[in-house]
Amino acid sequence: MIGGAPDPRLILQERAPYNAGTGLRFMIRRTTPARSRKAVNRRPKLTRSLKRRFQLRLLKWYAANGRDLPWRNTADPYHILVSEVMLQQTQVDRVIPKYHEFLDRYPSFQHLAEAPVGEVKTTWYPLGYNIRPERLHSIACETVARYGGKLPSTEEDLLSFKGIGRYTAGAIRSFAFNEDAPILDTNVMRVLHRVFIAKGDPKASKSILWALSETLIPKGRGYDFNQALMDFGATCCTSRNPSCRPCPMKSICKTYPFGAGRTKPL
DNA sequence: CTCCCGCATC
């Protein structure tokens, strides 16, 4: 795309270097030719104070309303990985018992790697999505074989595993390694879209939302901030019947004046 | 974009 046939509808915009070094220093945005000059304004204006207000309110909300989840009481990247892969497919309350059972049986990458994959799948049962325990097992094998049993922490290394995509890589980096890495799952997508964009389909704004998710992280607080985003989306800014009345973002939310009490924004 | 696949929701 970059360097291809010039399309007047494509403008290049410099963005923060969360993917610096990958050669993707620019984000491509599709606009209509007539509006290309104004298109820059389509990106939500994020003033310093708006950003700060969002950060403070979210962290304050999290301190009061955050959930106490098992994978928040560990610093072991292996435990974090297991929880993330389970959470890719299943709701929190179904994951919790299986998370404990799984770690009980396979306490480390070494234990998991040495186990026969069939047995791992049996332990996984009845969570379903049986390709995922296979991939988790293969991640364990590779981690032992290529990384000395320690999960790597760079995005590039994490993305090289089958079963780890951009979201899970960000979750691992922030939750297991305390890095200020962005995450964007459907919860976070919904929250950021409602608060900062409000118009159109969240999925269409994915790249903007990734950039938002990154720039919003308070320096050094990636762990708390991302956990807070997840909890906020899961329990307050829910997909159906969001709790707008007590929501701390009410006064800055682009969706709120029109979206309160509605199932969907607009 | 489609498929995966098991559950929640309607």
Add this chain to the structure above:
DNA sequence: GATGCGGGAG
């Protein structure tokens, strides 16, 4: 009984 959900892979 049908539909929606949801990261990742292809």
